[in-house]
Amino acid sequence: MRHLFALWIGFLSLWGGEGYNGKSLIITLPSPSGMVITQDRNISVLSHPSIPQQGIVILPIDYYSPLGDMNLTWSAPGKTLSIPITIQSVTYPTEILSVDPSKVTPPPEALERIERESTRAKEIYAHFTPIRYWNKPFIQPLDSYITSEYGSARTYNGTLKSYHGGVDFRARTPIPIIATNNGIVVLAEDRYYAGGTIIIDHGEGIYSCYFHLSRCDVQVGDYVIQGQNIALSGATGRITGPHLHFGMMVHGTQSDPLDLISKLNALFETPKENYASISVH
Numbered sequence: 001m002r003h004l005f006a007l008w009i010g011f012l013s014l015w016g017g018e019g020y021n022g023k024s025l026i027i028t029l030p031s032p033s034g035m036v037i038t039q040d041r042n043i044s045v046l047s048h049p050s051i052p053q054q055g056i057v058i059l060p061i062d063y064y065s066p067l068g069d070m071n072l073t074w075s076a077p078g079k080t081l082s083i084p085i086t087i088q089s090v091t092y093p094t095e096i097l098s099v100d101p102s103k104v105t106p107p108p109e110a111l112e113r114i115e116r117e118s119t120r121a122k123e124i125y126a127h128f129t130p131i132r133y134w135n136k137p138f139i140q141p142l143d144s145y146i147t148s149e150y151g152s153a154r155t156y157n158g159t160l161k162s163y164h165g166g167v168d169f170r171a172r173t174p175i176p177i178i179a180t181n182n183g184i185v186v187l188a189e190d191r192y193y194a195g196g197t198i199i200i201d202h203g204e205g206i207y208s209c210y211f212h213l214s215r216c217d218v219q220v221g222d223y224v225i226q227g228q229n230i231a232l233s234g235a236t237g238r239i240t241g242p243h244l245h246f247g248m249m250v251h252g253t254q255s256d257p258l259d260l261i262s263k264l265n266a267l268f269e270t271p272k273e274n275y276a277s278i279s280v281h
């Protein structure tokens with residue numbers, strides 16, 4: 001049995017997994033302790049939602065992340081482990097969009113507001129709340145189909161180049177929007193680019209974002225439960241037409257929301273292999 005355990009640890013020390021730019025990589029660790037050290041930050045190890053004796057680290061990989069091999073270090077009391085990962089490139093589609101010119105070249109009087117809103121959003125996303133509100137699998141914020149996927153390389157009005165930081169759902173007429181999981185409302189206001197906006201803190205560095213809303217039904221500080229109506233979709237902010245923009249942030253980095261949800265939800269499924277049965281004798 002000792003050999004089995006050593007083999008398992010040895011496997012982890014050789015290979016942490018393959019990541020993709022714009023998506024998150026979830027790495028399972030033998031215990032829910034310590035932190036994982038990357039090139040530019042330390043990320044807390046969280047408890048595994050369905051295997052309490054194991055840990056997970058949710059590593060968001062920036063859309064513009066360098067590709068290739070990268071070495072992570074897991075540092076926990078009494079142990080240090082090297083975890084190599086490989087970052088590969090995703091080929092995202094391209095989109096050419098036409099929007100109100102003021103949303104590409106803002107008037108001077110809007111610049112201060114844009115800067116203020118950007119700074120506030122970064123402050124919110126950088127905050128780590130050490131409570132797990134996301135204690136069940138995530139759900140979609142409305143029942144509709146996708147009109148624009150995460151990650152599209154976008155050109156606005158032939159000049160501004162950007163990428164799509166969330167996923168757009170069709171919502172031609174105002175549709176009730178529901179909370180993807182339990183959490184605390186940390187922002188509910190009208191913003192220059194995002195229009196009517198709600199941000200929910202799900203704890204442990206995970207946030208969900210709902211943009212272009214026509215009506216907000218919650219306030220900052222409200223505890224919302226999964227499936228609760230929080231807003232009506234709309235056509236506010238920088239848009240080509242009415243829709244819901246849905247995004248997810250992890251440890252301050254934008255991540256493909258539906259990919260992240262599917263990976264987080266998989267953690268709630270009954271594990272195929274029960275590592276708990278492995279013991280050292």
Ligand SMILES: [Zn+2]
Nearest residue numbers: 166167168245
């Ligand atoms: Zn969008």
